[in-house]
Amino acid sequence: MKRENPIFKGVATALITPLDENGVNYDQMKRLIDWQIDQGVDALLIAGTSGEGSTLSDAEHRKTLEFAADYVAGRVPVIAGTGSNDTAYGQSLSKFACEVGCDALLVVTPYYNKCTQNGLVDIYGAYSEVATKPIIVYNIASRTGVDIKPETFVKLAELDNIVAIKEASGNISQITDTMSQIQGKLDVYSGNDDQIIPIMSVGGLGVISVISNVMPKETKEMTTRFFNGDIAGAAELQLRLRKLIKLLFCEVNPIPVKAAMSAMGFCDNYVRLPLTKMEEAHYAELIAEMRNQGVNV
Secondary structure, three states, rough: OOOOOOOOOOEEEEEOOOEEEEEOOHHHHHHHHHHHOOOOOEEEEEOOOOOOOHHHHHHHHHHHHHHHHHHHHHOEEEEEEEEOOOOHHHHHHHHHHHHHOOOOOEEEOHHHHHHHHHHHHHHHHHHHHHHHEEEEEOOOEEEHOOOOHHHHHHHHHOOOOEEEEEEEEOOOHHHHHHHHHHOOOOOOOOOOOOHHHHHOOOOOEEEEEOHHOOOOOHHHHHHHHHHHHOHHHHHHHHHHHHHHHHHOOOOOOOOOHHHHHOOOOOOOOOOOOOOOOOOOHHHHHHHHHHHHOOOOO
């Protein structure tokens, strides 16, 4: 299955998962989803890195994906974070996400046990076999220890259901090499908020974003300006948000963005170990910059 149309074009928010001592707070999640859609985002990623998918229990992970698909109810595409270092488990979760109505899957490269470039082709082939929805390949070696090479993306582009890349390698030279070699066979999204416009400038279709949790309207405006030909205006927004983006990654994601969303009244400032609450000095800087950007905290 190859798609003529992209899964989304513009901004997909890598949505936080509101947690408390009792588990996932679904009332808070409803409010988050409604606000994001009202602010104009183009898609929602559920239970990805920012959604603490790796520390959700299997039951929580599945319920959260099903809840989001049901509650969004087709208003925007729902992308399910289903990758794992256990391929059999990732396949099971991916199959479930397709069955409960998620529109696409985000599958990260296997972490800790890792694999070779040939292994990546086999692994994504295994996901492709069970998926009935399109798959976005997530390249983020800083977390996984595995970097997908351009030549490997060429091979992945030939697999059924593999339709897009979330590129968070941070290596613009490698990304442009990949885009040259895949020749439009895969859509490319920035996975780093500080590289939205650079990646779009060589053909990217937008971003799967952390900052859009906090400033969804402005993040969407950045991509809209670019698509409308206002490259200078898009670049101005990219540069204006530079400091806030940096602060949202001054500690391990999603520690800062969870603190930011809590300050905005959307959720509890609660993360699961091994994550811990944001350090006070960093938190003060984050809140000051949010206020500087006009965020109501």
